[in-house]
Structure formats: structure tokens, C-alpha cells
Amino acid sequence: MQIPEVREYYEILSKRKKSLIVKRVFDLVISFILLIIAAAPMIVIAAAIAIDSPGGIFYRQERVTAYGKRFMIHKFRTMVVNADTIGTQVTARNDSRVTKIGKFLRKYRLDELPQLIDILIGDMSFVGTRPEVVKYVKAYTKEMRATLLLPAGVTSEASIRYKDEADLLSGAEDVDRIYIEKVLPGKMEYNLESIRRFGLFRELKTMIRTVIAVA
Numbered sequence: 001m002q003i004p005e006v007r008e009y010y011e012i013l014s015k016r017k018k019s020l021i022v023k024r025v026f027d028l029v030i031s032f033i034l035l036i037i038a039a040a041p042m043i044v045i046a047a048a049i050a051i052d053s054p055g056g057i058f059y060r061q062e063r064v065t066a067y068g069k070r071f072m073i074h075k076f077r078t079m080v081v082n083a084d085t086i087g088t089q090v091t092a093r094n095d096s097r098v099t100k101i102g103k104f105l106r107k108y109r110l111d112e113l114p115q116l117i118d119i120l121i122g123d124m125s126f127v128g129t130r131p132e133v134v135k136y137v138k139a140y141t142k143e144m145r146a147t148l149l150l151p152a153g154v155t156s157e158a159s160i161r162y163k164d165e166a167d168l169l170s171g172a173e174d175v176d177r178i179y180i181e182k183v184l185p186g187k188m189e190y191n192l193e194s195i196r197r198f199g200l201f202r203e204l205k206t207m208i209r210t211v212i213a214v215a
Contacts, residue, residue, distance in 0.1 A: 062134060
């Protein structure tokens with residue numbers, strides 16, 4: 001992480017250590033409170049998933065967070081069982097692997113509620129670069145690795161700008177190639193800019209804008 005392409009971002013964050021501590025405390029406290037509030041709705045969602053299609057309630061997949069650490073993300077299952085083995089690791093519009101209840105959960109990002117657990121234990125943050133699977137992280141340029149200086153996030157400016165990512169990938173013959181060559185670089189521009197302009201107030205604005213975007 002000390003390569004020249006990342007050094008600029010490392011130095012920016014090293015000057016904001018107090019803000020990073022406050023960020024972690026905020027994540028810890030708010031994720032705990034939201035888990036309590038969301039407990040009942042999450043039980044209802046779990047029941048709906050179980051009724052809608054066979055398979056487990058949760059979807060666990062290896063993702064990458066700060067400094068290349070790998071972790072198993074928590075999400076509600078929105079696709080058929082073993083979807084990873086019958087298609088790509090990104091989802092296009094009208095993907096046949098998505099279940100009926102899954103379409104609803106994805107639309108309002110309710111499938112990501114279990115990520116409150118990942119925030120609580122420190123693998124993720126409310127705001128940060130979305131955690132990618134290992135295969136896509138290996139496609140990062142040297143500068144893109146700067147996004148690994150911070151924990152992966154549930155939302156970000158890139159998430160808002162690319163909320164219709166599935167539509168962009170719809171109809172592509174090679175979804176993985178289009179994602180790596182076209183979509184990922186665009187998202188990373190926003191992610192890197194967010195590090196350059198890192199600030200707690202800005203992150204709060206991102207959280208509010210995310211709620212508005214999915215409402």
C-alpha cells in the first residue's frame with residue numbers, strides 16, 4: 001500500500017486520524033441501534049425469502065475490505081441457490097437468477113440490511129467503496145488499490161451514481177469484461193475522489209442521499 005500511486009491517499013487519511021476514529025465510533029453505535037430497530041423487519045424478510053424459493057435465508061460470499069482483508073459478507077439471499085455457479089458475479093437487469101422477492105429487496109436495497117452485522121464487527125463501514133469479490137480486486141489498477149485504505153462500505157457516491165448498474169450491464173455479451181473495463185473504472189473515479197475529499201459531514205450527506213435515491 002506504500003506504492004507511489006497510493007501514497008497520496010495514504011497521506012490524506014493520515015492527517016485525519018481523529019475523524020477516522022469518530023467514523024468507527026459512529027459505525028459501531030449506529031449499527032448496533034439499527035440492528036435492534038431492524039430486527040422485526042428482518043424476521044419478516046427472512047420468512048418471505050423462505051416462502052418464495054428453496055434455499056438458505058442469507059447469502060454469504062467472500063469479499064475484500066481494508067488492506068486486502070477477506071471476509072464473508074452478510075446479505076439476504078435474492079437469487080436462486082448456487083447462482084454464482086450458473087452466471088457472472090455481477091447482476092444485469094432481468095437476470096433470471098433473481099427471485100421474485102429478490103427483485104423487491106434489491107430495488108430498495110433491503111437485501112443489504114444484514115451488513116449491519118459486518119459494520120458492527122468492523123469489516124465494513126456505512127460509507128466506503130463497495131466490497132468487491134477477489135476476482136475484481138485483482139483487476140484494480142495500482143491507484144484503485146487506494147480504496148483499500150478504508151473499510152468497504154454499504155454505500156458511497158459511486159453507489160448512488162451507479163444505482164442502475166444492472167441496466168448498464170443488460171444485454172452485454174461478456175458481462176464480466178464490460179464491468180471490469182467500463183463500469184469499474186467509472187465507479188473508482190468517484191471512490192478515489194471521496195478519499196481525496198474525506199470528511200464526516202460529507203459521509204453523512206452521502207447516507208442521506210442514498211436513502212433518497214432508493215426511496
